[in-house]
Amino acid sequence: MADIGRLAAFSDAVFAIVITLLVLDLRVPEFHEGQLAASLREEAPSFLAFVVSFVYVGVLWLNHHAVLQLVRGTTLALNWINLAILFGVVLIPFPTMVLASALANGDTDDLRVAVVLYALAAALMSAPWLVFFAYLRRHPALRASHVGQDQVRAQQARPIIGLVLFGLTGLLGWIVNPLFGLLGIVVMIIYHGFTSEGVRAGTFQWGRTGRRG
Amino acid sequence: MADIGRLAAFSDAVFAIVITLLVLDLRVPEFHEGQLAASLREEAPSFLAFVVSFVYVGVLWLNHHAVLQLVRGTTLALNWINLAILFGVVLIPFPTMVLASALANGDTDDLRVAVVLYALAAALMSAPWLVFFAYLRRHPALRASHVGQDQVRAQQARPIIGLVLFGLTGLLGWIVNPLFGLLGIVVMIIYHGFTSEGVRAGTFQWGRTGRRG
Amino acid sequence: MADIGRLAAFSDAVFAIVITLLVLDLRVPEFHEGQLAASLREEAPSFLAFVVSFVYVGVLWLNHHAVLQLVRGTTLALNWINLAILFGVVLIPFPTMVLASALANGDTDDLRVAVVLYALAAALMSAPWLVFFAYLRRHPALRASHVGQDQVRAQQARPIIGLVLFGLTGLLGWIVNPLFGLLGIVVMIIYHGFTSEGVRAGTFQWGRTGRRG
Amino acid sequence: MADIGRLAAFSDAVFAIVITLLVLDLRVPEFHEGQLAASLREEAPSFLAFVVSFVYVGVLWLNHHAVLQLVRGTTLALNWINLAILFGVVLIPFPTMVLASALANGDTDDLRVAVVLYALAAALMSAPWLVFFAYLRRHPALRASHVGQDQVRAQQARPIIGLVLFGLTGLLGWIVNPLFGLLGIVVMIIYHGFTSEGVRAGTFQWGRTGRRG
Numbered sequence: 001m002a003d004i005g006r007l008a009a010f011s012d013a014v015f016a017i018v019i020t021l022l023v024l025d026l027r028v029p030e031f032h033e034g035q036l037a038a039s040l041r042e043e044a045p046s047f048l049a050f051v052v053s054f055v056y057v058g059v060l061w062l063n064h065h066a067v068l069q070l071v072r073g074t075t076l077a078l079n080w081i082n083l084a085i086l087f088g089v090v091l092i093p094f095p096t097m098v099l100a101s102a103l104a105n106g107d108t109d110d111l112r113v114a115v116v117l118y119a120l121a122a123a124l125m126s127a128p129w130l131v132f133f134a135y136l137r138r139h140p141a142l143r144a145s146h147v148g149q150d151q152v153r154a155q156q157a158r159p160i161i162g163l164v165l166f167g168l169t170g171l172l173g174w175i176v177n178p179l180f181g182l183l184g185i186v187v188m189i190i191y192h193g194f195t196s197e198g199v200r201a202g203t204f205q206w207g208r209t210g211r212r213g
Numbered sequence: 214m215a216d217i218g219r220l221a222a223f224s225d226a227v228f229a230i231v232i233t234l235l236v237l238d239l240r241v242p243e244f245h246e247g248q249l250a251a252s253l254r255e256e257a258p259s260f261l262a263f264v265v266s267f268v269y270v271g272v273l274w275l276n277h278h279a280v281l282q283l284v285r286g287t288t289l290a291l292n293w294i295n296l297a298i299l300f301g302v303v304l305i306p307f308p309t310m311v312l313a314s315a316l317a318n319g320d321t322d323d324l325r326v327a328v329v330l331y332a333l334a335a336a337l338m339s340a341p342w343l344v345f346f347a348y349l350r351r352h353p354a355l356r357a358s359h360v361g362q363d364q365v366r367a368q369q370a371r372p373i374i375g376l377v378l379f380g381l382t383g384l385l386g387w388i389v390n391p392l393f394g395l396l397g398i399v400v401m402i403i404y405h406g407f408t409s410e411g412v413r414a415g416t417f418q419w420g421r422t423g424r425r426g
Numbered sequence: 427m428a429d430i431g432r433l434a435a436f437s438d439a440v441f442a443i444v445i446t447l448l449v450l451d452l453r454v455p456e457f458h459e460g461q462l463a464a465s466l467r468e469e470a471p472s473f474l475a476f477v478v479s480f481v482y483v484g485v486l487w488l489n490h491h492a493v494l495q496l497v498r499g500t501t502l503a504l505n506w507i508n509l510a511i512l513f514g515v516v517l518i519p520f521p522t523m524v525l526a527s528a529l530a531n532g533d534t535d536d537l538r539v540a541v542v543l544y545a546l547a548a549a550l551m552s553a554p555w556l557v558f559f560a561y562l563r564r565h566p567a568l569r570a571s572h573v574g575q576d577q578v579r580a581q582q583a584r585p586i587i588g589l590v591l592f593g594l595t596g597l598l599g600w601i602v603n604p605l606f607g608l609l610g611i612v613v614m615i616i617y618h619g620f621t622s623e624g625v626r627a628g629t630f631q632w633g634r635t636g637r638r639g
Numbered sequence: 640m641a642d643i644g645r646l647a648a649f650s651d652a653v654f655a656i657v658i659t660l661l662v663l664d665l666r667v668p669e670f671h672e673g674q675l676a677a678s679l680r681e682e683a684p685s686f687l688a689f690v691v692s693f694v695y696v697g698v699l700w701l702n703h704h705a706v707l708q709l710v711r712g713t714t715l716a717l718n719w720i721n722l723a724i725l726f727g728v729v730l731i732p733f734p735t736m737v738l739a740s741a742l743a744n745g746d747t748d749d750l751r752v753a754v755v756l757y758a759l760a761a762a763l764m765s766a767p768w769l770v771f772f773a774y775l776r777r778h779p780a781l782r783a784s785h786v787g788q789d790q791v792r793a794q795q796a797r798p799i800i801g802l803v804l805f806g807l808t809g810l811l812g813w814i815v816n817p818l819f820g821l822l823g824i825v826v827m828i829i830y831h832g833f834t835s836e837g838v839r840a841g842t843f844q845w846g847r848t849g850r851r852g
Contacts (some may be wrong), residue, residue, distance in 0.1 A: 006651060006704060009311060012219060013439075013655035016226035019303060020234065023658065026307045028314045036315055036323035040330070058296040062289065076701065080832075083697040090658060094665045102666045102675055117679070125775070192819035193293075208224070225432060229439035231526045232516060232627045233447065249528055251535035253543070267516070275502065278432060316504040370666075406506075442652035445729060446660065452733045454740045461750035462741055466756070480729070484722040488715065491645060547657060619719075 004074050007082055011068075014086050015061040018093065022053050024095050045103030053096040053185060059193045060089055060125075067129075070146045070152070081132050088125030095121045098180075112174055115181035119170030122185065126162035129170075133159070143184070158195065217287050220295055226279075227299050228274040230305065235266050238310050258316030265399060266309040272406045273302055273338075278344075280368070283360045284349070291355065294345050301338030302338035308334045312395075325387055328394035333381030335398065339379065371408065375401075433500050433508055440512050441487040444519065448479050451523050467527055471529030478612060479522040485619045486515055486551070493555075496578070497562070498570045507558050514551030521547045526607075541607035545596030548611065552588035559585070584621065588614075643713050646721055650707075653725050654700040657732065661692050664736050691825060692735040698832045699728055702795030706768075709791070710775070711783045720771050727764030734760045738821075751813055754820035758809030762822065765801035772798070797834065801827075805810070 016041015026046055031039035064085070074082075096120040102114035133156040136142060137149065165188055237257055244252035277298070287295075308331040315327035346369040349355060350362065378401055386394015452472055457465035490511070500508075521544040523623065528540035559582040562568060591614055599607015665685055670678035713721075723725040734757040741753035755797070775781060776788065804827055812820015 001772055006647065008219065009222065009648065010651045010700065011227050012223045013652055015658055016223055017230055017656055017659040019299070020230040021663070023303050023306055024234070024237075024663075028307075028310045031314075031318070033318065033320045034322050036311070036319055037326045040311070040326065050265055054300055058293075061223065062292055065292075072274070079701055079704075080697075086658070087693055093662055094667075097667045098675070098679070101670075105670070105672065106675055107672045109673050110670070113676045113679065159791050221432065222435065225436045226439050229436055230443055232512070233440055233443040236516050236519055237447070237450075241520075241523045244527075244531070246531065247535050248630070249524070249532055250539045253524070253539065267513055271506075274436065275505055278505075409495045434645065435648065439652050442649055443656055445725070446656040449729050449732055450660070454733075454736045457740075457744070458750070459744065460745045460748050462737070463752045466737070466752065479778055480726055487649065488718055491718075495712075505841045518845075604815055 004068070007074050007079060008068055011064060011082060011086060012061075014089060015057060015064070018089055019054060019057040019061070021093055022050050022057070022096060025093065025100060026050055027057055042104065042182075046100040049096050049100035049103065052099075052189065053092055055193070056189045057089065057092060063192065067132070067155070070144055070147045070155075071142055073142055074143070075139070076140070078135060078142065081128055081135060083133065084128035088121065088128065091121055108178060111178040112181075115173035115178045115185070116170045117183060118185055119166050119173060122188065123163050123166035123170065124161040126166065130156065130163070131161035136137060162192065165191075169171075217281070217284060220287050220292060221281055223288050224277060224295060224299060225274075227302060228270060228277070231302055232267060232270040232274070234306055235263050235270070235309060237396070238306065238313060239263055255317065259313040261312035262316065265312075266305055268406070269335075269402045270302065270305060272402055276405065280345070283357055283365070283368075284355055285357045286355055288352070288355070291345075291348060294341055294348060297341035298338070298345065299343065301334065304334055321391060324391040325394075328386035328391045329383045331398055332379050332386060332394060335401070336376050336379035336383065339372040339375035339414065343369065343376070346372070368400065378404075429496060430494070430500050433505060434494055437490060437494075437508060437512060438487075441490070442482060444515055445480060445483040447545065448476050448483070448522060451519065452476055453603060468530065472526040475522050475526035475529065478525075478615065479518055480620075481522060481547075481619070482615045483515065483518060485615055489618065493558070493581070496570055496573045496581075497568055498567055501565070501568070504561060504568065507554055507561060510554035511551070511558065514547065516556055517547055534604060537560060537604040538607075541599035541604045541611070542596045544611055544638070545599060548614070549589050549592035549596065551583040551616050552592065556582065556583035556589070588618065591617075643707070643710060645719060646713050647663050647707055649704060650721060650725060651700075652728065653728060654696060654703070657728055658693060658696040658700070660732055661689050661696070661735060661822055664732065664739060665689055672779045679744065685739040688735050688739035689737075691828065692731055694800075694832070695708070695761075696728065697730060698828055704830065705773070708834070709783055709786045709794075710781055712781050714778070714781070717774060719782065720767055720774060723767035724764070724771065726766065727760065730760055747817060750817040751820075754812035754817045755809045758812060758815065758820060761827070762802050762805035765798040765805065768798035769795065769802070801831065804830075 021192055024078035026043060029039040029042055071078075094116070099114045099118055102110040106114070133152055137152050137156075140149070143152070166185075169181055169188060239256060242252040242255060251420075260406055308327070312327045312331055315323040319327070350369075352364050353362070356365070379398075382394055382397035382401060385397055452469060455465045455468060497504075521540070525540045525544055528536040532540070559578055563578050563582075566575070569578070594610075595607055595610035595614060598610055664758060665682060668678045668681060710717075734753070738753045738757055741749040745753070772791055773837055776791050776795075779788070782791070805824075808823035811823055
């Protein structure tokens with residue numbers, strides 16, 4: 001088994017576990033006899049946080065998936081950069097839980113803290129991607145044969161946009177209103193979902209067929 | 214590595230994690246010295262819910278497995294449809310816990326809520342399959358070479374049946390009696406188990422040999 | 427990807443998750459300042475149960491691994507038999523927790539219940555293997571080319587021995603002394619570990635080399 | 640599927656699960672309205688322990704990954720040695736939790752116990768590697784074709800160093816000061832991270848390209 005295969009399999013497993021662990025935050029609250037329906041309604045914020053984070057991890061998986069198509073092999077350094085990316089992914093259930101908890105039991109101050117924490121975690125997740133593309137630019141031998149220097153440089157714009165916009169989202173939530181920040185996070189996740197398409201420009205497109213292995 | 218391989222591996226991992234996480238709902242209740250046997254008997258509803266959901270996730274895995282045999286490659290859109298399917302799968306431990314909790318501590322009203330929730334989750338799980346088959350019909354290039362238009366159209370009947378019957382099961386549980394609804398869920402799961410056979414008609418059959426990779 | 431590959435990958439993932447989830451039962455007990463060491467000593471029974479179950483899941487994985495070497499392809503029926511085997515595997519953390527809990531907080535009656543539960547779970551785990559080998563005998567096309575009818579029949583002895591001896595171990599724990607039953611469980615697990623060798627007779631042996639894929 | 644493939648896949652899954660489960664120790668503490676930020680600050684020790692263990696499991700995965708490059712096939716004995724290695728890996732979340740708990744709620748005595756426990760767990764993790772390399776030296780047929788006797792002997796130095804230095808770190812933490820011990824653990828993990836490079840000498844190096852499968 002070649003290196004990139006085991007890196008991809010390991011990363012896939014981590015994504016799969018994180019996306020599945022999110023459901024553990026949906027706890028059945030204690031309820032008095034006959035009050036189950038009411039108790040479930042109190043879980044609504046947890047459910048909202050669960051959906052947002054499920055979609056987010058899905059987006060991150062698709063992006064990771066698409067980027068690995070550009071790569072032909074790996075090195076110790078690239079393995080560490082990938083571990084730094086996975087660190088951000090593995091962390092997601094924590095700000096998710098904090099957000100759910102703030103929505104359910106907190107006041108506006110608590111929600112502000114939770115939104116900023118989530119935006120911060122998301123912003124920091126863009127950082128290792130910057131290193132990833134910089135490394136890929138300096139090591140052409142690691143790139144798949146169809147991938148040129150320009151293509152890699154074009155990708156580098158994405159994590160910078162992510163870093164800046166998630167940072168601004170956090171500021172928005174902090175200074176203006178935490179609900180605006182929350183909305184900003186949702187918008188950013190949807191934006192990342194649509195542009196994972198962009199990452200793959202030149203490889204294959206929405207509706208075009210990848211071939212089976 | 215081709216696309217469908219990583220999609221299948223990721224999906225398998227999610228199914229494996231969900232089917233294993235179900236056991237975490239079997240908690241050892243606090244017990245007074247000498248009362249372990251009695252405490253364990255109180256876990257019976259949790260155990261029943263565990264068995265039902267284990268079989269259900271098993272059925273869903275086999276169906277997913279069988280349907281992927283029809284597919285030759287994937288696109289960004291198909292990846293998202295697959296994520297929507299996995300969303301339903303990942304969610305299962307939650308209605309399972311709610312059902313166990315209602316069986317153990319609830320009255321008839323609570324059980325009604327839990328049964329309807331379970332049926333609803335199951336009905337909604339059929340929805341992305343509808344989109345899946347519709348997408349596959351419009352993109353012949355994604356289909357394995359032996360799979361015709363008629364075959365895909367035939368499959369589309371299955372999620373519609375699932376949606377309607379699980380919906381009726383929920384209504385049955387709500388209006389008539391939650392225990393009837395619970396029975397309906399079990400019957401539906403067994404039905405899906407036997408017809409995952411049907412999905413594979415033309416590919417291979419019960420007792421016929423698939424070949425090793 | 428051919429069928430047996432996805433069945434093996436799914437099973438491996440389930441084994442890997444179960445063997446890892448066992449550690450979640452090692453909870454850090456609440457402790458008063460300066461009393462951590464004393465609190466940890468109270469975790470000793472949990473640790474013992476963890477070690478026993480880790481080795482047991484390891485043995486089961488190796489056996490599963492070895493038996494799949496005899497198989498060339500799979501059918502819907504064989505997939506269900508495999509799911510029944512995995513059901514037993516997934517269940518293991520529960521009797522493990524019960525055993526740890528009985529060792530820590532229970533009296534002799536509680537320990538008796540826990541030992542019988544563990545032995546019962548282990549005995550029942552042998553049952554689907556009986557069905558597995560019976561099915562493999564009736565479907566020669568599913569067997570790897572080097573595997574004869576006699577070899578399959580020889581394997582069938584193993585789950586019968588497991589069923590009978592784990593059953594006797596449970597009885598021993600119930601009638602005579604739970605500690606004898608606990609000892610019996612440990613002996614049985616070690617026995618299964620050494621004879622996973624036996625399952626592979628004719629394929630390859632302790633110290634002989636399997637080839638890389 | 641050849642043996643080493645399933646062993647590698649199983650090991651990867653275990654590493655992926657352990658590295659992801661670590662986040663479950665980051666619990667959102669109960670908080671009074673408006674006190675979320677303060678409550679989160681109390682989680683700082685848990686977060687520190689999480690980061691240390693994430694990096695540690697990452698290092699262990701890379702080392703495991705690198706060593707498997709030396710191996711061509713596996714036997715029952717090697718599978719058991721690998722399970723012993725995984726035992727140490729699976730255990731990590733427990734000393735991590737204990738360390739976090741001691742940092743948050745303990746006094747110096749508790750921290751000493753936690754540091755020694757962590758160092759002990761790390762030292763013991765080196766032991767099965769000793770057996771691994773000794774076994775590989777005695778079974779040349781299991782080695783990849785490019786790997787000589789000298790290379791295996793050179794590797795054997797590493798687990799001995801790990802055993803001795805982690806042992807000394809534990810002593811340092813016990814006799815002198817637990818914070819020195821904690822620092823020692825961090826240094827040792829970083830050292831192991833850099834020398835996973837060394838393990839791979841002759842196979843490929845930092846910045847050199849592994850080929851895709």
